[in-house]
Amino acid sequence: MTPRPAPWTVAGVAVVTLLLGLLAPGGTPLASGAPAAAVPAAQAPAAVDPRLTRSFLVDPSSQAVRAAKADPAFKRIAGVAQARWLTSALPVARARATARSWGAYGVQRGQTPLVAIYALPxxxxxxxxxxxxxxxxxxxxxxxxxxxLKGSRAVAVLEPDALALLGSCSGQDQWLPLIRYAAQQLQAAGVWVYLDAGHSNWQSADVMADRVAQAGIAYARGISVNVSNYQGTNAVGAWGRKVTAGLAQRGARGKTVLIDTSRNGAGPAPDNQWCNPPSARLGMATRVINANGVDFVAWVKRPGESDGTCNGGPPAGQWWPTGARRLMAAR
Structure with a gap:
C-alpha cells in the first residue's frame, strides 16, 4: 500500500492549491504572492470566527476507532475528524444530552464539533x-x-440528500418546512448550518439554488455538497459555487460551501455506482479552506461504514472492514 501524504506535505499543499485555484472567482487561478489589500491604520481587522482557524474534532468513540484497536491499519481512517451523525435512532429524551456531550468535548479540546443531522420523516x-x-x-x-449544541460553535450538515431527492417519492410535503425549522433552531443556538444540496451529477445548480432558497438559506451559513458521494473535489466544489452564485441572484449573498471528501479520492465510479462502489478511495482529509467561497473539506460520511446491502456490504451504517480496506488501497 502506498502511503498517503500527511496534511500539509508538499503533495497535500498542492492539492489544496489546485482546489483554491480552480474555485477562484470567475475560474481564474489565484495569483501567488499577490499583495493583501491595505487596512487603514485606524481600522482594526474584523474578528475571525474560531471555526475558520481551528481543527475539527476526532470522535474517540467512532466505529473506526474501535476497529483500529484490533487492526492498527484502520488508524488511517480513525485519526481523521469526521461528522457524528445524529439520526432518528437517537430518542428525543436523549437528544439534548448526547448533543451536549459532543459539543462540550469540542469546547474542552478547543476544536470544532461536526454533526450530520438525518431524521426527516x-x-x-x-x-x-x-x-x-x-x-x-x-x-x-x-x-x-x-x-x-448551544455554545459549542458546532458545524452541522442538515439532512443529506433530502433537497436533491424532492419529487422522488411520496410523503415529502413536510420536508421544506421542517428543514427551515431545523435551520432556524440550530442557527439560534450558534451552530453554522449547511443545507445539503446533493452533488454535481444529480440536479442542476439552478434547480438546487431554487430548492435551497426555499429550505431556509437565510438561517444557514451555506450548503454542503457531495455527502456520501464520490464526485471529484474540484468539480463538485465548482458546482457548489454555481449553486451559491444562484443563491446570490435570489438575494442570499455570501453563502459558502462545505465539501464532503470522505470517499472521493478516485472520483466517481465508471458506472456511477453510489452504493459501496469498489473503486472508491479516501479523499482529502478534513481541514479548513476558508477561501473563494469554500469553508471546509470534511469527512461527513464516515469511511468504512457501509452504504447498505450492496456490493457485499452489511446494512447501512455498520462497520465493514472489507470496504474500509478498499478505501485505503492505492489508487
Missing part, C-alpha cells in the same frame, strides 16, 4: 437508510439537539 425515500421521525417529533427532537 421518510428520509432516503425508503432506500437503504430509510427511517425518520414524524413531523411533530422531529420538531421536538431538533429543539433538543439545538439546545445541546
Amino acid at each position: 421518510g428520509r432516503d425515500c425508503g432506500g437503504h437508510s430509510a427511517g425518520g421521525f414524524d413531523p411533530t417529533t422531529y420538531r421536538s427532537w431538533i429543539r433538543e439537539v439545538a439546545a445541546g
Whole structure:
C-alpha cells in the first residue's frame, strides 16, 4: 500500500492549491504572492470566527476507532475528524444530552464539533437508510439537539440528500418546512448550518439554488455538497459555487460551501455506482479552506461504514472492514 501524504506535505499543499485555484472567482487561478489589500491604520481587522482557524474534532468513540484497536491499519481512517451523525435512532429524551456531550468535548479540546443531522420523516425515500421521525417529533427532537449544541460553535450538515431527492417519492410535503425549522433552531443556538444540496451529477445548480432558497438559506451559513458521494473535489466544489452564485441572484449573498471528501479520492465510479462502489478511495482529509467561497473539506460520511446491502456490504451504517480496506488501497 502506498502511503498517503500527511496534511500539509508538499503533495497535500498542492492539492489544496489546485482546489483554491480552480474555485477562484470567475475560474481564474489565484495569483501567488499577490499583495493583501491595505487596512487603514485606524481600522482594526474584523474578528475571525474560531471555526475558520481551528481543527475539527476526532470522535474517540467512532466505529473506526474501535476497529483500529484490533487492526492498527484502520488508524488511517480513525485519526481523521469526521461528522457524528445524529439520526432518528437517537430518542428525543436523549437528544439534548448526547448533543451536549459532543459539543462540550469540542469546547474542552478547543476544536470544532461536526454533526450530520438525518431524521426527516421518510428520509432516503425508503432506500437503504430509510427511517425518520414524524413531523411533530422531529420538531421536538431538533429543539433538543439545538439546545445541546448551544455554545459549542458546532458545524452541522442538515439532512443529506433530502433537497436533491424532492419529487422522488411520496410523503415529502413536510420536508421544506421542517428543514427551515431545523435551520432556524440550530442557527439560534450558534451552530453554522449547511443545507445539503446533493452533488454535481444529480440536479442542476439552478434547480438546487431554487430548492435551497426555499429550505431556509437565510438561517444557514451555506450548503454542503457531495455527502456520501464520490464526485471529484474540484468539480463538485465548482458546482457548489454555481449553486451559491444562484443563491446570490435570489438575494442570499455570501453563502459558502462545505465539501464532503470522505470517499472521493478516485472520483466517481465508471458506472456511477453510489452504493459501496469498489473503486472508491479516501479523499482529502478534513481541514479548513476558508477561501473563494469554500469553508471546509470534511469527512461527513464516515469511511468504512457501509452504504447498505450492496456490493457485499452489511446494512447501512455498520462497520465493514472489507470496504474500509478498499478505501485505503492505492489508487
